[in-house]
Amino acid sequence: MNCPQEFRLAVYADGELPATESGEVAAHLDACHACKETVRLYQLESAWIAASLRELDAEVLTSQETIYPARGRVWPLAAFVGGLAAVLAVVLAPLRGIEMPAGFEWLDPSSLQTQIALLVSGFFYVLEDGAPTMASIVSSVSLGILNLSVLVGLVCLLYRRVKIPTAGLMAALMLVVLAAPSQAIDIRSAQNGALTVGPDEVVDDTLVVFARSIDIEGTVTGGVIAFGFDVNVRGNVGGNVIAGARRVNLDGVVGGDVFAFAQTVTTSGEISGNLWAFNESTIEEDGSNVGGNATVFGADGSIDGRVGRDLTMYGAVLNVGGLVERRVNFTGNQLIIRAPAFVGGNVSATVTQEDNVQIDPAARIGGTQSIELREVPEFSRYSQFARIGFYVRQMLRIITGFVLGLLLFWVLPGLGRVNLGDARTLAVSGGVGFVALVAMPVAALVLAVTLIGLPLSIMTISVWVMGLYIAKIMVAQFIGAAVIGRKPNGVTTALGLLFGLVVVILAVNIPFVGGLINFLLLLVGMGALGVGLYGLISGIGAQQDSPQPAG
């Protein structure tokens, strides 16, 4: 008997032989048992391949959830975060009650004073080398920004979400931004040395200086931007002063505002505008005068001179012995107003204990005094729920998160795919998040110590801070996608994100455990971000394996 080729039998088994041939084969099969068996096996095989492939259709509920998480899958996340938060809350509760003895407060990591002091000291420890470093930072950072924008542009192009005109526009904008400040600027730097603008010298525009020690004794008609170790302004500055240094002394006359970022800022001269101080210590000496508002962020502030308008401080300790023409607003640990202080307007303080506000009866206060008690965070947040401002703030949080999230997932849609719906990914995300949360600042610090790595360190920190913010948006979009689903239209994505953000904001405001939930969501979100970015980068890598026509 002349059996047909196996190939023909296979095609016959799929029902794909032309009618005439098919008839012949069928006739042969009636007579040949072996061929009949072959055909049967081929049919079974085809059926098996089809079944294997389609098995996922039934399973796809899970597989689809990986992509578009479905309703039930939020529970692992909720259980993980909620459960862990509750456990931690119980475990940590006894530790909360312990109060540090007064002398050891600086050891308490939860004390604001310690944190600010540590931050500022750490920063200046790193920058000990002062001027040349600062000069290199400024130039490298601008270069870094340019590189970053080119990189982002490339990523966007690769992703083909942002079309070339937009990228071109971005680049053009970037150039404009970078080119703008180059006019009428006198840039000086002294490597490791002192830079002095002598008493008789007149600088007729804005002066930008980088040096270890900077003394301005003459006159600058424009503003002064000074970075160094010591900055002393004894002369006249027509415009604003922006100073970053370990010690900033302002003895002269400043026509505009002062922005000071330093460990210690001492003013003993005249500032016509406002004073913005971001320092560990801010000292306004007797005889000095700030014409406008004085706004101080830092560990301690001491005001013995005059403030023409309001004095506002966010920090640990504020000590007022001078003259404040209008109000004094304080949020922090301790407010001391001692004679012969004079406050023209109201004094309002937000502190943790009433005893922490000490107002000398001999001090004169024109307005009212009000003390608002700030509850120790996380454990009793009830009071804040009564304030409208709280709700406004939360609304703002949601809105900014929403806008940023839409932008983020529009530019990098791959980020939206990270799934937090099963225990394994949750654990991975949590782990990655923890590493990112801890390792990045450490890496940044190590980089910073090597000085050459300083720009990179600053970039790492910026990415880290951005990550902190985006982390919760990641979680929100996952929750939204899980509950509302995601279909190929922007409305569902937006709705999901909005919904998720509302859930996240509600969760982090739950009394007792809100703070912990916040932290855990941060971990998970940070991890999800890391995993998402990794997927994105490796995805782009895969696409780059082979040349790809644009479009």
Place this chain on the structure above:
Amino acid sequence: MYAATALQMNSAPDFSGIYDEHYRRVFNLCRYLLRSEEAAEDAAHDVFVKVRSRLDTYDPAHPFRNWLLKIASNHCLDQLRRRGRECRLSESDSLQPQAGGPGPLSQLLTEERSERVRRALDGLPEKYRLPLVLTYYNDFSYEEVGDVLGVGRNTVATLIYRAKQRLRTELLKREGPAS
């Protein structure tokens, strides 16, 4: 099917019905063809966008699912070509099928092995993977597969025959002789 015809009259609300009904199918197809969940997600998304814009070209005389899967298959093929890994499915490929190799798989297959089949399939070169998926997952005829791949019916038959041989070899390699 009903959803599709209804949709031609009033597209907005029904599109979501089509999406819900066919999403899994389209996604899985894209997944098999592109071998990456992420790429498949993007592709499935793009396919539905395409489908929405092309609904007026759908001919209700043919099954809607086939029309949809054809769009999806073509889209994935475009993607693969764009990646530069063009499957060279020219007619010159229609050599005579080689005989030999292990016989049909049927006896090897037990239920827990379907996962291995899918993995082995993922490992096949594109020119074998595509016709197998299009034929057995999409339930396309050789003719339809040929349309999508741009080759003749006979080439499809040869490719499928060889693809199955490769699949068997792969499976045997992976798990040793059938027990």
